Amino acid sequence: MDSPKSDGNAAEPSFPVSSLPAQKSPFSKFLSNLSPIQSARTSRYTPRLSESSFPATPPVFGSPGLDLQQGTRFLKRDEIADSSSNAQGQCNYSPSSSAKRHLTLGSLSLVEGSGNKSKSKHESFDKILGFSSENIWSHVLEHNVGQEASQRRQGICRNLQFEATFNKKGDAGFSCQTTSDSVSFTENGGNRIIPSHTMFQSNGSDFISMKKLTDYQISQEKHIFGNERSNYLLKDISDSLISTGREVFNHDYSMAKRQVFNHVVVFRKRETYIDESEGCKRCNCKRSKCLKLYCECFAAGIYCVDSCACENCYNKPEYEDTVSDVREQIESRNPLAFAPTVVNQANTSPNVADDQNWISPSSARHKRGCKCKRSKCLKKYCECYRAKVGCSDGCRCECCDNYFGKKSESIFGAEKWKNPSQENLNTVEVMSDHVKAGTANQFSSTWEELVNLSHLTTHSRVVPSMTLPDMGGISNVLHAQSQKGNGLQLSPGHYHWYSAPLSTTLACVSKSSHELGFTNAAYDMKGYGSSNKLKDNSNLINTLKAHSPKQKRVSPPQHQLDRSDSRSTPGLQSGPKFILQAAASSPPLTPYCNTEDRMNQMEIDSQGSSHDFKCQE
DNA sequence: GAGTTTGAAACT
DNA sequence: CAGTTTCAAACTC
Ligand SMILES: [Zn+2]
Ligand SMILES: [Zn+2]
Ligand SMILES: [Zn+2]
Ligand SMILES: [Zn+2]
Ligand SMILES: [Zn+2]
Ligand SMILES: [Zn+2]
Numbered sequence: 001m002d003s004p005k006s007d008g009n010a011a012e013p014s015f016p017v018s019s020l021p022a023q024k025s026p027f028s029k030f031l032s033n034l035s036p037i038q039s040a041r042t043s044r045y046t047p048r049l050s051e052s053s054f055p056a057t058p059p060v061f062g063s064p065g066l067d068l069q070q071g072t073r074f075l076k077r078d079e080i081a082d083s084s085s086n087a088q089g090q091c092n093y094s095p096s097s098s099a100k101r102h103l104t105l106g107s108l109s110l111v112e113g114s115g116n117k118s119k120s121k122h123e124s125f126d127k128i129l130g131f132s133s134e135n136i137w138s139h140v141l142e143h144n145v146g147q148e149a150s151q152r153r154q155g156i157c158r159n160l161q162f163e164a165t166f167n168k169k170g171d172a173g174f175s176c177q178t179t180s181d182s183v184s185f186t187e188n189g190g191n192r193i194i195p196s197h198t199m200f201q202s203n204g205s206d207f208i209s210m211k212k213l214t215d216y217q218i219s220q221e222k223h224i225f226g227n228e229r230s231n232y233l234l235k236d237i238s239d240s241l242i243s244t245g246r247e248v249f250n251h252d253y254s255m256a257k258r259q260v261f262n263h264v265v266v267f268r269k270r271e272t273y274i275d276e277s278e279g280c281k282r283c284n285c286k287r288s289k290c291l292k293l294y295c296e297c298f299a300a301g302i303y304c305v306d307s308c309a310c311e312n313c314y315n316k317p318e319y320e321d322t323v324s325d326v327r328e329q330i331e332s333r334n335p336l337a338f339a340p341t342v343v344n345q346a347n348t349s350p351n352v353a354d355d356q357n358w359i360s361p362s363s364a365r366h367k368r369g370c371k372c373k374r375s376k377c378l379k380k381y382c383e384c385y386r387a388k389v390g391c392s393d394g395c396r397c398e399c400c401d402n403y404f405g406k407k408s409e410s411i412f413g414a415e416k417w418k419n420p421s422q423e424n425l426n427t428v429e430v431m432s433d434h435v436k437a438g439t440a441n442q443f444s445s446t447w448e449e450l451v452n453l454s455h456l457t458t459h460s461r462v463v464p465s466m467t468l469p470d471m472g473g474i475s476n477v478l479h480a481q482s483q484k485g486n487g488l489q490l491s492p493g494h495y496h497w498y499s500a501p502l503s504t505t506l507a508c509v510s511k512s513s514h515e516l517g518f519t520n521a522a523y524d525m526k527g528y529g530s531s532n533k534l535k536d537n538s539n540l541i542n543t544l545k546a547h548s549p550k551q552k553r554v555s556p557p558q559h560q561l562d563r564s565d566s567r568s569t570p571g572l573q574s575g576p577k578f579i580l581q582a583a584a585s586s587p588p589l590t591p592y593c594n595t596e597d598r599m600n601q602m603e604i605d606s607q608g609s610s611h612d613f614k615c616q617e
Numbered sequence: 618g619a620g621t622t623t624g625a626a627a628c629t
Numbered sequence: 630c631a632g633t634t635t636c637a638a639a640c641t642c
Binding site for chain 1: 622623624625626628
Binding site: 111283284285286288292294295296324379380381386 | 630636637638639640
């Protein structure tokens with residue numbers, strides 16, 4: 001991964017390397033500034049969960065001695081993969097942090113002692129939260145690697161809810177209760193909230209700053225622990241509490257009570273984060289600065305990593321503001337740009353927990369569809385095939401022979417889509433892709449709406465992509481999420497999908513900080529929602545534009561010229577032919593034509609060309 | 618690894 | 630919108 005040269009090129013703006021807030025504000029001070037809330041909000045953390053299982057999972061903290069092995073059940077698979085790669089000494093964004101983990105915190109309600117906002121109380125939090133990253137993460141790593149294989153097979157298990165009470169050496173303890181996105185530290189005081197995705201900086205014992213991450217940063221799980229050794233991102237409640245509990249235990253604090261509600265949800269994601277065969281190599285960009293969708297890393301919403309072979313890369317944490325701005329700009333032009341590539345991933349087979357047996361529901365489709373002409377949608381050139389979904393009516397492909405399902409070519413309906421798990425693919429490699437992060441973000445009802453709108457498909461509304469499992473008590477929460485999700489569709493401007501390609505989930509949250517019950521002012525949320533970032537990065541954005549071919553034209557290689565020649569063959573690119581074909585195969589707004597019309601169109605298609613261009617060979 | 622093919626992204 | 634160019638991955642040898 002090449003760093004941009006800061007010298008020389010005048011067209012290259014200099015980027016203010018975003019510096020983390022240096023101001024020292026202890027965690028306790030931070031807490032005291034938090035605005036009280038009445039109650040924990042309903043969950044905004046909307047994981048793409050397929051179903052519940054493990055109805056009676058043993059408690060995580062089943063015994064006074066922490067069972068670290070059990071703890072591993074809460075590791076997400078990508079984290080496991082992380083650990084694995086760490087163990088191999090590869091693919092770290094920052095090799096210095098031997099074990100990266102990401103704690104997700106939807107919202108954290110802190111309740112302080114009754115009337116006694118004493119310092120010791122804060123210290124209690126400080127101690128508990130101010131763990132040393134080394135200790136915790138090495139622990140996690142240590143117990144991850146050994147179980148990597150089985151964990152991968154198992155899918156992702158996540159504790160959704162548990163309760164724990166910690167006591168600090170006889171102090172009045174506080175209890176933590178979590179849901180999928182909220183934690184309540186319960187004592188007799190008023191509630192306070194820490195917003196989700198808050199990054200903590202710690203000097204090892206105290207938090208010195210907190211910072212609300214930007215949307216894009218949130219999607220960059222890797223860098224949180226990558227660069228700054230002492231940064232903590234509270235991102236996952238379960239993990240955070242487990243880890244916290246561990247650390248508390250390890251530090252000889254006694255835990256008075258540990259109780260876990262046994263709701264474990266299996267997550268699945270279609271893409272493995274790391275391709276085992278090819279290691280972690282990712283993009284190979286030369287001219288895009290990794291700030292365009294050409295870059296797979298950028299398109300996936302993740303920073304480039306060391307294993308990237310890109311040049312002049314700006315898709316790095318150092319340029320987070322720039323990256324965010326460019327990303328937002330692109331997103332404003334194309335709201336689907338960073339959407340999960342596969343939508344409508346309904347999971348109708350609740351008992352399948354194995355990634356290998358993932359079944360693409362027939363309703364799954366690419367968010368935009370392909371326009372393949374020569375690959376027959378049989379190679380990874382085809383985005384649908386790459387995403388392991390069949391072509392849909394949104395595709396404008398020709399000669400579609402997509403293994404996962406051909407585009408419905410006739411009025412007689414589409415060929416029944418194949419189930420990849422039922423027979424062997426002759427193209428097995430597609431089943432073990434590496435980073436196709438877009439498709440890692442699959443669960444998305446709102447995207448679905450967006451896609452449905454953007455597609456011209458007007459037929460019946462697609463079924464919701466999340467089927468709620470029978471989860472006992474927790475299903476209420478999830479129902480609430482589902483409803484909330486549905487409610488989002490009408491105000492897309494206020495919501496944003498956290499594409500978390502390295503994780504298994506996609507969270508739809510409100511961008512309004514007020515809704516979260518906190519204000520920007522109460523936190524050191526540098527740049528979050530601020531508008532001066534554009535100013536800061538206007539130079540780069542202009543530069544990106546300036547790098548358009550007009551200004552910086554590079555004579556194309558010979559092979560491109562050749563191809564251009566061959567492609568400009570009259571008839572191959574002529575409009576009417578393909579338009580007609582597209583019309584015949586896209587039911588949406590185009591009325592179905594009868595067979596006769598279709599035949600006529602086909603005749604028209606073949607006119608002017610002596611042989612059939614389409615589907616030859 | 619070099620060269621080619623491919624179709625999405627970007628641009629006009 | 631459509632046509633063209635740019636781009637980096639997928640693919641081939
Ligand atoms: Zn790149
Ligand atoms: Zn990259
Ligand atoms: Zn890069
Ligand atoms: Zn295709
Ligand atoms: Zn397709
Ligand atoms: Zn197709």
